[in-house]
Amino acid sequence: MVLPSFNDIQTAFIRINKTVHHTPVLTSESINSLLGAELFFKCENFQKAGAFKYRGATHAVLSLSDEEIRYGVATHSSGNHAAALALAAKKRGVKCFVAMPRTAPPVKIDAVKEYGAEITFCEPNLSSREKTLAEILKKTGAVFIHPYDNFQVICGQGTAALEFLEEEPALEIMLVPVGGGGILSGSAITAKAVNPDIKVIGCEPANADDASRSFHSGKIQPSHDPNTIADGLLTSLSPLTFEIIQHKVDDILTVTETSIIKAMRLIWERMKIIAEPSSAVALAVLLEHPRLFRQKRTGIILTGGNIDLTNLPFGQK
Amino acid sequence: MVLPSFNDIQTAFIRINKTVHHTPVLTSESINSLLGAELFFKCENFQKAGAFKYRGATHAVLSLSDEEIRYGVATHSSGNHAAALALAAKKRGVKCFVAMPRTAPPVKIDAVKEYGAEITFCEPNLSSREKTLAEILKKTGAVFIHPYDNFQVICGQGTAALEFLEEEPALEIMLVPVGGGGILSGSAITAKAVNPDIKVIGCEPANADDASRSFHSGKIQPSHDPNTIADGLLTSLSPLTFEIIQHKVDDILTVTETSIIKAMRLIWERMKIIAEPSSAVALAVLLEHPRLFRQKRTGIILTGGNIDLTNLPFGQK
Numbered sequence: 001m002v003l004p005s006f007n008d009i010q011t012a013f014i015r016i017n018k019t020v021h022h023t024p025v026l027t028s029e030s031i032n033s034l035l036g037a038e039l040f041f042k043c044e045n046f047q048k049a050g051a052f053k054y055r056g057a058t059h060a061v062l063s064l065s066d067e068e069i070r071y072g073v074a075t076h077s078s079g080n081h082a083a084a085l086a087l088a089a090k091k092r093g094v095k096c097f098v099a100m101p102r103t104a105p106p107v108k109i110d111a112v113k114e115y116g117a118e119i120t121f122c123e124p125n126l127s128s129r130e131k132t133l134a135e136i137l138k139k140t141g142a143v144f145i146h147p148y149d150n151f152q153v154i155c156g157q158g159t160a161a162l163e164f165l166e167e168e169p170a171l172e173i174m175l176v177p178v179g180g181g182g183i184l185s186g187s188a189i190t191a192k193a194v195n196p197d198i199k200v201i202g203c204e205p206a207n208a209d210d211a212s213r214s215f216h217s218g219k220i221q222p223s224h225d226p227n228t229i230a231d232g233l234l235t236s237l238s239p240l241t242f243e244i245i246q247h248k249v250d251d252i253l254t255v256t257e258t259s260i261i262k263a264m265r266l267i268w269e270r271m272k273i274i275a276e277p278s279s280a281v282a283l284a285v286l287l288e289h290p291r292l293f294r295q296k297r298t299g300i301i302l303t304g305g306n307i308d309l310t311n312l313p314f315g316q317k
Numbered sequence: 318m319v320l321p322s323f324n325d326i327q328t329a330f331i332r333i334n335k336t337v338h339h340t341p342v343l344t345s346e347s348i349n350s351l352l353g354a355e356l357f358f359k360c361e362n363f364q365k366a367g368a369f370k371y372r373g374a375t376h377a378v379l380s381l382s383d384e385e386i387r388y389g390v391a392t393h394s395s396g397n398h399a400a401a402l403a404l405a406a407k408k409r410g411v412k413c414f415v416a417m418p419r420t421a422p423p424v425k426i427d428a429v430k431e432y433g434a435e436i437t438f439c440e441p442n443l444s445s446r447e448k449t450l451a452e453i454l455k456k457t458g459a460v461f462i463h464p465y466d467n468f469q470v471i472c473g474q475g476t477a478a479l480e481f482l483e484e485e486p487a488l489e490i491m492l493v494p495v496g497g498g499g500i501l502s503g504s505a506i507t508a509k510a511v512n513p514d515i516k517v518i519g520c521e522p523a524n525a526d527d528a529s530r531s532f533h534s535g536k537i538q539p540s541h542d543p544n545t546i547a548d549g550l551l552t553s554l555s556p557l558t559f560e561i562i563q564h565k566v567d568d569i570l571t572v573t574e575t576s577i578i579k580a581m582r583l584i585w586e587r588m589k590i591i592a593e594p595s596s597a598v599a600l601a602v603l604l605e606h607p608r609l610f611r612q613k614r615t616g617i618i619l620t621g622g623n624i625d626l627t628n629l630p631f632g633q634k
Binding site for chain 2: 024045046050107265268269272273274275305309310312314315
């Protein structure tokens with residue numbers, strides 16, 4: 001299996017540099033003093049289409065020749081990758097087809113529509129997603145851009161950590177959410193190349209802990225009915241992302257749903273920014289294991305900000 | 318009546334420069350294309366204590382001598398000014414006493430407590446606020462820092478527009494929410510001094526339209542049971558702010574509650590930042606009067622980001 005190198009990520013960065021937002025790195029005096037930590041937040045919730053996914057999708061789309069991409073691109077995704085690919089395709093002037101579970105958050109479905117992609121709804125399980133996608137590919141001739149089991153996508157995702165370390169080179173730890181492993185594997189390649197001593201830690205909901213089980217057993221483990229508010233982290237590692245994670249990541253820690261909601265609320269209330277639950281999983285790790293991070297310059301990738309405002313988990317007054 | 322000059326605001330800026338956040342100016346491609354406008358948002362929701370009020374409160378606190386401030390400071394406020402004054406007093410190492418209506422949003426009460434101020438609850442009307450405050454002043458000897466009918470406070474508030482115009486000197490219009498008129502009057506002094514051709518427009522909920530009525534009648538008009546989701550804009554103009562607004566402001570426009578909520582949702586969903594309802598009133602004016610702003614470089618002051626997340630107006634799914 002050919003794995004992306006840091007050089008590939010640097011090349012991706014040059015290719016997408018003018019197309020993606022250089023997202024800001026924010027700090028919060030108030031969260032630092034509450035947790036006794038020194039935190040830096042890379043705000044991919046401010047990325048185009050509202051998530052880091054736009055980096056990988058744009059890079060995949062820009063890596064195809066006019067000939068290769070003439071029938072458009074296609075994917076299956078419950079949300080952020082679909083919206084990102086739809087926007088990237090729109091900017092390149094090609095069609096985009098998406099197989100989307102009918103249970104995906106309405107706000108994410110609306111975004112995909114707004115960017116002009118053609119949606120085919122399927123059942124919320126992998127076999128239905130794959131079957132629906134196969135039909136789309138056969139009918140349209142579009143190129144499949146997998147949300148994370150894709151070399152060019154991973155290279156694109158790795159550019160977020162590159163910008164992060166350019167701005168904060170002295171980070172000692174980097175916390176990255178893990179679903180399918182695209183942003184975790186890309187970040188780990190970048191981080192270890194820039195600083196071999198940095199610790200890269202994957203952050204996962206305990207209710208969708210396949211990456212943690214795979215990492216600790218050394219073999220890809222299937223998901224068991226993952227059920228978490230972090231709707232971007234329901235997917236499982238792929239052969240490609242697992243291979244990278246095994247070699248480059250230091251640990252994967254899991255957190256409860258309660259901690260995820262608590263972390264998300266802290267981000268909203270103290271930083272006045274909107275991070276979706278999948279983003280908050282990294283800060284939740286810090287809430288559950290504060291001692292690991294005390295006195296350490298810790299970077300957190302806030303992966304996205306797409307959330308249904310009519311269905312928030314903060315409860316009623 | 319001695320009115321603050323632009324020179325006074327520049328002096329205030331030097332005095333508080335290292336104490337306040339230089340808040341970012343954000344833009345949103347998505348909101349611009351939706352509204353056919355060119356908007357710049359000055360994000361005072363990222364200010365310390367979560368609102369522009371920290372500028373005025375800090376400036377007032379720093380303007381007092383050690384002798385004058387030895388018994389602390391006091392105010393009445395339903396929220397943001399109280400929190401700002403509490404934090405400013407804490408940083409100077411003096412006591413802060415607050416008369417706060419018992420109906421103030423819990424998140425604002427909690428902030429005031431967290432910054433260490435002593436709260437006395439009162440009824441949610443001006444006479445109870447004033448009576449409670451008078452008792453506090455008599456008992457403690459603290460200096461009263463009015464939320465807006467205060468020369469030094471207005472000078473501090475005027476520094477937000479100063480930073481804004483330093484970053485975006487070519488603004489043609491500036492939209493500023495108006496409650497008691499502190500940020501509107503301070504912004505207008507600054508904006509007209511920097512560029513006499515800029516239009517400064519006050520933005521007010523129709524359900525709390527005393528500033529609009531006062532402005533258009535040329536005489537301070539009382540509030541009639543103001544009832545708006547924009548809880549920071551319930552207060553009425555004071556002699557000082559009214560005088561400045563009459564001379565420096567071009568118009569005051571009012572908006573419905575529906576527009577305020579719609580504008581707030583746009584900010585949250587498209588910009589991924591948290592603005593409180595009082596902040597969203599300025600974008601609501603743009604939603605109701607899009608033609609006034611087409612092709613104009615329009616600046617919006619997002620005044621604050623303090624809101625109770627358990628009681629949001631976005632409805633249920």
